[in-house]
Amino acid sequence: MLTTAPRGTKDILPDTSGHWQYIEETAYTVCRTYGYSEIRTPVFEHTELFLRGIGETTDIVDKEMYTFTDRGERSITLRPENTAAVVRAFLEHKLYAGPQPTKLFYMGPMFRYDRPQAGRYRQFHQFGVEAIGSKGAAIDAEIIVLAVQFLRKLGLNELKLNINSVGCPQCRPVYRTRLQEFLKEKVTAMCGDCQSRFDRNPMRILDCKKEACTALSQGAPQMVDCLCDECQAHFSQLKDLLTAADVEFVLNPRLVRGLDYYTKTAFEIQYSPLGAQSAVCGGGRYDGLIEECGGQPTPGIGFAIGLERVLLALEKQNLLPQAKNDIDLYIAPLGENAQAPAFRLLCQLRQEGIACDMDFLNRSLKAQMKYANKYPAKFVAIIGEEEVQQNKVMLKNMETGEQQLIDMDTIQQQFKAERKG
Numbered sequence: 407m408l409t410t411a412p413r414g415t416k417d418i419l420p421d422t423s424g425h426w427q428y429i430e431e432t433a434y435t436v437c438r439t440y441g442y443s444e445i446r447t448p449v450f451e452h453t454e455l456f457l458r459g460i461g462e463t464t465d466i467v468d469k470e471m472y473t474f475t476d477r478g479e480r481s482i483t484l485r486p487e488n489t490a491a492v493v494r495a496f497l498e499h500k501l502y503a504g505p506q507p508t509k510l511f512y513m514g515p516m517f518r519y520d521r522p523q524a525g526r527y528r529q530f531h532q533f534g535v536e537a538i539g540s541k542g543a544a545i546d547a548e549i550i551v552l553a554v555q556f557l558r559k560l561g562l563n564e565l566k567l568n569i570n571s572v573g574c575p576q577c578r579p580v581y582r583t584r585l586q587e588f589l590k591e592k593v594t595a596m597c598g599d600c601q602s603r604f605d606r607n608p609m610r611i612l613d614c615k616k617e618a619c620t621a622l623s624q625g626a627p628q629m630v631d632c633l634c635d636e637c638q639a640h641f642s643q644l645k646d647l648l649t650a651a652d653v654e655f656v657l658n659p660r661l662v663r664g665l666d667y668y669t670k671t672a673f674e675i676q677y678s679p680l681g682a683q684s685a686v687c688g689g690g691r692y693d694g695l696i697e698e699c700g701g702q703p704t705p706g707i708g709f710a711i712g713l714e715r716v717l718l719a720l721e722k723q724n725l726l727p728q729a730k731n732d733i734d735l736y737i738a739p740l741g742e743n744a745q746a747p748a749f750r751l752l753c754q755l756r757q758e759g760i761a762c763d764m765d766f767l768n769r770s771l772k773a774q775m776k777y778a779n780k781y782p783a784k785f786v787a788i789i790g791e792e793e794v795q796q797n798k799v800m801l802k803n804m805e806t807g808e809q810q811l812i813d814m815d816t817i818q819q820q821f822k823a824e825r826k827g
């Protein structure tokens with residue numbers, strides 16, 4: 407127990423943290439290009455926020471939340487996703503009073519009590535984007551293109567973008583009735599979850615991954631055939647904009663979100679080489695959510711990308727950059743008397759932004775050279791008894807093997823020049 411992380415969690419060790427930084431930096435760069443600013447919200451919120459913001463009939467709220475009562479008798483939940491928290495912050499800090507739309511992105515850990523498997527964890531990380539305040543299809547297109555560009559920039563090209571429209575509170579009830587009509591004879595043969603979805607949330611039946619349920623719902627009426635004029639126009643504009651941006655998509659009528667405050671655009675990006683857990687990005691419009699959370703009616707759209715899955719995809723395709731741990735200089739003190747001058751040099755050079763390290767284990771010169779080679783270090787500064795007395799260091803170029811005795815006080819300039827040369 408004491409030496410094992412909890413099930414479904416993972417340590418990110420030094421050999422992979424560079425890969426995470428690479429993915430995160432790519433996300434920062436893309437967001438900056440698109441005019442999105444970062445927001446950081448707490449990893450826990452009042453449970454009520456997620457009950458409202460995700461919906462009580464969803465799997466997340468039904469089965470997957472990490473909820474506990476804190477010492478002040480408040481019900482607290484570790485965030486299972488971040489849209490609700492961003493909306494809470496948008497309202498709390500009156501971000502609607504600033505330039506519109508409010509374009510935000512976030513990155514960080516999410517928590518869901520799910521059965522762990524490859525690509526599915528209990529603590530996982532999402533990079534997400536939310537655009538609040540615009541109801542036009544152009545912002546839908548913008549964030550979809552942003553997601554695609556982020557994945558492509560990392561080198562992932564075999565992307566499949568699925569899109570659908572889930573309508574709005576005007577046209578959805580008509581569809582819901584047609585769908586229930588179609589499913590009512592079949593539902594008794596479906597899984598327990600689908601049976602309970604029939605009344606509560608029938609559109610979610612289309613989303614069930616169980617083979618029997620998928621087969622039984624084949625041929626079900628499609629939301630896109632029941633859209634009102636406004637939703638229809640929005641959807642066709644979105645398709646035109648994606649085509650204009652050269653982003654390929656397929657219409658997937660099974661892509662649904664059964665809650666009232668999800669409206670119009672729903673989308674998902676799959677990376678098929680990942681196999682079972684191939685969804686890397688899920689998103690959609692939530693024009694009713696802000697009102698649901700206590701604000702004025704305000705349209706919004708967002709997505710979340712699962713970073714563990716992105717990392718798995720990059721690993722699979724050999725697209726991760728080589729780790730770069732090399733340093734400019736390794737300082738090798740020999741003996742007690744060399745410790746203080748070596749340490750002073752180390753501190754001075756580091757202040758100048760020169761990446762350097764020194765021996766902290768009193769190793770022999772041979773062992774220190776071996777260690778410096780492993781780093782790798784471009785130069786080694788050897789400081790022995792003689793060098794200490796002369797206030798000098800022996801600077802060795804590890805590439806050429808050249809050595810020269812250099813004044814300790816001028817090493818900074820000389821070393822800089824050496825680096826340039």
Ligand code: AMP
Binds near residue numbers: 518686
């Ligand atoms: P969702 O918030 O459920 O729409 O998920 C958005 C994305 O987050 C998915 O496409 C996955 O890439 C990722 N994701 C969701 N749940 C998990 C999980 N339990 N473990 C790892 N990644 C996940």
